[in-house]
Amino acid sequence: MHHDSADIDTDKRLAAEAAVQEVASGMLVGLGTGSTAAHAIRAIGRLGLDIDAVATSNASADLARSVGIRVRDFADVARVDLTIDGADEIDADFRAIKGAGGAMLREKVVACASRRMIVIADASKRVATIGAAKLPVEVLPFAAAYVADRITGLVRSATWRGEYLTDNGNRVLDCVAGAYHDWEALADAIACIPGVVGHGLFLKQVDAAYIADRGVVTRTERAGLERAAASR
Numbered sequence: 680m681h682h683d684s685a686d687i688d689t690d691k692r693l694a695a696e697a698a699v700q701e702v703a704s705g706m707l708v709g710l711g712t713g714s715t716a717a718h719a720i721r722a723i724g725r726l727g728l729d730i731d732a733v734a735t736s737n738a739s740a741d742l743a744r745s746v747g748i749r750v751r752d753f754a755d756v757a758r759v760d761l762t763i764d765g766a767d768e769i770d771a772d773f774r775a776i777k778g779a780g781g782a783m784l785r786e787k788v789v790a791c792a793s794r795r796m797i798v799i800a801d802a803s804k805r806v807a808t809i810g811a812a813k814l815p816v817e818v819l820p821f822a823a824a825y826v827a828d829r830i831t832g833l834v835r836s837a838t839w840r841g842e843y844l845t846d847n848g849n850r851v852l853d854c855v856a857g858a859y860h861d862w863e864a865l866a867d868a869i870a871c872i873p874g875v876v877g878h879g880l881f882l883k884q885v886d887a888a889y890i891a892d893r894g895v896v897t898r899t900e901r902a903g904l905e906r907a908a909a910s911r
């Protein structure tokens with residue numbers, strides 16, 4: 680059956696609306712970045728709860744404030760209760776690739792600071808094994824040529840995202856890893872190149888996923904629990 684972009688956007692919204700049911704008054708909530716996370720931010724705004732939030736991008740901070748959410752400066756925050764964010768790919772072992780929107784470094788920091796991190800997505804993001812999506816690496820501009828040369832030995836391809844700069848003022852190398860056998864080793868090898876400030880491999884941070892497939896949202900937990908959370 681034909682599944683067009685309007686249906687995909689509906690699925691993004693349904694996954695977001697199911698996940699925000701976990702938000703409760705008094706929480707400090709981490710807000711993700713991208714079109715799916717934007718649905719969650721608008722849905723949290725509609726809940727009208729008494730919460731504080733931190734944002735993973737300037738765009739998400741602006742959107743959150745525009746829907747009435749109190750946004751704190753993450754520089755003053757050490758721990759977050761719950762973060763809800765999108766992903767470019769997620770597999771059955773809760774490994775994810777993030778960063779098509781360029782926010783992967785702040786997303787990683789906020790995810791690591793969070794007691795619980797939920798990925799929300801339409802079913803096109805669910806994959807048997809990660810690696811086909813662009814794996815973005817955030818690079819200190821000073822180290823651009825050096826990092827590109829080192830990364831080339833680790834991945835199939837690495838292409839600069841044009842003149843694009845992240846919210847942190849850094850450049851992005853979009854890499855293709857392909858079917859990799861040891862993601863932990865790749866993540867470590869990328870992270871320890873001097874001049875790399877972040878990358879979009881999220882191997883341990885995701886606790887749960889809400890995935891919407893043609894109107895049906897399924898929640899899966901890293902612990903293995905699964906149930907249908909909502910339906911259209």
Ligand SMILES: O=C(CO)[C@H](O)[C@H](O)COP(=O)(O)O
Pocket residue numbers: 711712713714715716764765766767776777778779780781782783786
């Ligand atoms: O990691 C991200 C931004 O850095 C996004 O969460 C990811 O790219 C998914 O975006 P979308 O919900 O628009 O498909």
